[in-house]
Amino acid sequence: MASVEKFSFHVPSLEELVGVLQNGLKNNFADVQVSVVDCPDLTKEPYAYPVKGICGKPRIAEVGGVPYLIPLINKKKFMPIVQTKSDHKPAVNGSYFAQINPVDGGCLLEKYSKKYDDFGFALLANLFASEGQPGKVIEVKAKGRTGKHNFVTCMRETLKKHYGDKPIGMGGTFVVQKGKIKVHVMPPEFSSCPLTSDEDVNNWLHFFEIEAPLVCQPVFVSQDPGFDLRLEHTHCFSHHGVGGHYHYDTTPDAVEYLGYFLPAEVLYRIDKPKETHTYGRD
Numbered sequence: 001m002a003s004v005e006k007f008s009f010h011v012p013s014l015e016e017l018v019g020v021l022q023n024g025l026k027n028n029f030a031d032v033q034v035s036v037v038d039c040p041d042l043t044k045e046p047y048a049y050p051v052k053g054i055c056g057k058p059r060i061a062e063v064g065g066v067p068y069l070i071p072l073i074n075k076k077k078f079m080p081i082v083q084t085k086s087d088h089k090p091a092v093n094g095s096y097f098a099q100i101n102p103v104d105g106g107c108l109l110e111k112y113s114k115k116y117d118d119f120g121f122a123l124l125a126n127l128f129a130s131e132g133q134p135g136k137v138i139e140v141k142a143k144g145r146t147g148k149h150n151f152v153t154c155m156r157e158t159l160k161k162h163y164g165d166k167p168i169g170m171g172g173t174f175v176v177q178k179g180k181i182k183v184h185v186m187p188p189e190f191s192s193c194p195l196t197s198d199e200d201v202n203n204w205l206h207f208f209e210i211e212a213p214l215v216c217q218p219v220f221v222s223q224d225p226g227f228d229l230r231l232e233h234t235h236c237f238s239h240h241g242v243g244g245h246y247h248y249d250t251t252p253d254a255v256e257y258l259g260y261f262l263p264a265e266v267l268y269r270i271d272k273p274k275e276t277h278t279y280g281r282d
């Protein structure tokens, strides 16, 4: 049986977060507008999610972790984690994984290879889940990157700086409307040699530069409250056949982001690795 730990995030009002994010993002982007709006209908293009919004009991679930994947894939973890998923669905509310969650971290690869996806998801996942309802959300528009941080890192660092040791969890969706993004996807085979550094991991992963428009599913936590979390994780897909794990935009002058976010109330930490390390988290 996998462990499940629960943590309550600090949850500021949306109005307060608007002020904090506006101030932080303007240090990293030329043009920033943050406001509280009604969540757009996410069943429409470009999102095409199965649910209308990201509201209603927003929470983050982090399952497993990078240490199950590297230095060497822990194949013993496979079967137990498949069991874990079904055993512990009620703890997180299984329907979020299956249907309601419009913003899970699923790689585009899952559409190409079912087997690969089952394996990948079984080892680690960072999910933002909600009841998928309409409601008030934080809208973030940012154009022209002037700083060194990517869009998600900038928001995370901003929250960390403002809220310090009161951890904030956020998730939602954003669209890269213009520009290009560097992403990675994992190769179809897990490495047979141990990957023991960031450099090893980067040599194993496949990196691509892909074009907007891209729909992204970010999950980020301002500060790890002691659960061996991956502080940010964003996957993206498109309707032109590309997708992957978001690293940063490669066209700072041209890039335009439009996002909708909510602070999560609760973190569920499922199957936290007992033996850990710090690389491969990027």
Ligand SMILES: [Zn+2]
Pocket: 233, 234, 235, 244, 245, 246
């Ligand atoms: Zn990823």
